[in-house]
Amino acid sequence: MTVWDRPEPPTRPAPLDRARIVAAATALADEGGLEAVSLRKVAARLDAGPMRLYGFISSKEELFDLMVDEAYAEMLPEEQPADWRDALRSHAHRTRRTVLRHEWLADLLGGRPALGPNALAVGEATLAALDGLADLDTMLRAVETVGSYCTGAIRREVASLRAERATGLSKHDWQRASGPYLTKMLNTGRFPTLAKAVHDGTDVDAETSFATGLDWVLDAVAARLTRPST
Template sequence: MLVWERPEPPNRPVPGPLSRERIVSAALELADADGLEAVSLRKVAAALEVGPMRLYGYIATKDELLDLMTDAVYAEIRPAGDDWREVLRSLAESTRQAVHRHEWLADLIGGRPQLGPNAMARGEAVTAALGNVGVDMVMPVVSAVDAYVIGAVRREIAELRAERATGLDKEQWQAAYGPYLERSFATGRFPALEHVVREGAHLDADETFRIGLDFVLDGIGARLQA
């Protein structure tokens, strides 16, 4: 029986009351502070001041704990809007915001669909908004937006992690590698790339995300009209 359906054991007020909600909340605090490497059943039990064996009545494995943590964050993603484009934009932006609040989520999203109750509620909201779209197109449309968002936010989180690891922010990193680029461009081997780097707009992460999302939504719109 999956963790979503398996009943919790009876509450025991002594030595300390437990529930899946309390366990997941403690795990979220650990992950938000120090990443997924800070999360284990032993560490969560220590944060709750209970023995690790008590957790196994509620959660059988660490994978179940990660599933519950991910679904808890999906409760923060509630797409809204009056038409398919507004709902898909809301889906993309709220997913990105959730990942930036919980950086560890970038390592877990993608792959097989999340089937927890909050993830399914998110899916219901999106598919309901696509009611006028042909049934065969619904999943490809949602998958296209999800794929864009996952790729974008993973790149953004990777940039943040690189800043922390190296101590160099984006501008400092660019300054450090500037002389190398100048030498490379001076060879004449990269004229198209040089033109873009020198003449193109240098957008921040928010602008880059919005423009890329517009490309995706415009493409979906054109395909639906066709």
């Protein structure tokens, strides 16, 4: 039985429910990552005994499932665009913004499918955007392909942000610090293509890079979509 199937216990002697538990755990994760989340710390934030939480959740993994599903609520579209590209593009950007608000979510993306009600609603909206444009397997592979791109790009962006905080160096500070070594290596002539990229390539911000790559992926999906014959 999943956590969504189990009824919540009575709230006495002190008001407590899964929503408050998830909100407290999410706040802890937003502040210090998933490693900052424990049932003891969540209970302390709620001024409750740790054992009381086990009436609502059976494990920390179950708590993570609830936190992920609450984050998925932020990805739900207010209104579904009629055009499939607009729908998938909007979903991708909502996903990125949600993860940047809750960086811990990057560590939980890409594993087993999320099965909470909000995650299912997001999955329904995403797949429905392609309904009727191709056979079911093509639709599934299209959604998986876009999702894989988003997961990889977002995780890389979050990893970069974490590195900046860990080192205290911004991207440009790191580039300046690494410049002499990189220049020396490129001047050996062993890496001509990399040298051309470093000297002549355009440096773009993370959002622009994400949007550009996403459009290329959507172009590839478009090439695979064909309307069924009538």
